[in-house]
Amino acid sequence: MKNYFYAFVLVFAVSSSAFEVTGESFKAKFKVDSITVGKLESTINLSSADTGQYGKVYVSYTLRSNPNITTSGTWTGHGRGISPEGVLARGDLMGVWTLDGTKLHVKSVDSVSDGINFLQGTIDLVAGEMEAEVFKVE
Numbered sequence: 156m157k158n159y160f161y162a163f164v165l166v167f168a169v170s171s172s173a174f175e176v177t178g179e180s181f182k183a184k185f186k187v188d189s190i191t192v193g194k195l196e197s198t199i200n201l202s203s204a205d206t207g208q209y210g211k212v213y214v215s216y217t218l219r220s221n222p223n224i225t226t227s228g229t230w231t232g233h234g235r236g237i238s239p240e241g242v243l244a245r246g247d248l249m250g251v252w253t254l255d256g257t258k259l260h261v262k263s264v265d266s267v268s269d270g271i272n273f274l275q276g277t278i279d280l281v282a283g284e285m286e287a288e289v290f291k292v293e
Contacts, residue, residue: 178290181207185285195219199278201285209236209244218252226254244268257281
């Protein structure tokens with residue numbers, strides 16, 4: 156019985172601390188250019204006018220549903236950015252998503268040409284827009 160009590164305390168202690176990202180970040184706004192719907196996955200193509208150091212950015216997210224939870228899943232993607240100076244940035248993107256009404260919430264850890272980024276954002280499927288915040292991971 157004592158072991159169950161310790162396990163409960165450990166689970167409660169771990170779950171009571173919220174996941175919060177802090178540090179230097181920049182915000183980005185994207186527009187949804189197209190969505191390709193498949194039987195088991197969908198791909199969302201987005202672009203932004205100006206995304207900080209990455210300039211004009213194009214990203215594609217391919218979402219797959221969790222077969223046990225239809226309002227969440229995983230995704231993979233690719234991104235390319237070109238700065239006004241002609242510097243090309245590339246990224247391999249991977250994360251999770253959840254659906255809440257018309258809003259698709261995404262979180263990812265991305266391997267980009269200048270390091271690793273953490274992104275959290277929301278895609279409004281009706282408005283065709285995405286707002287995101289990007290943090291450098293040290």
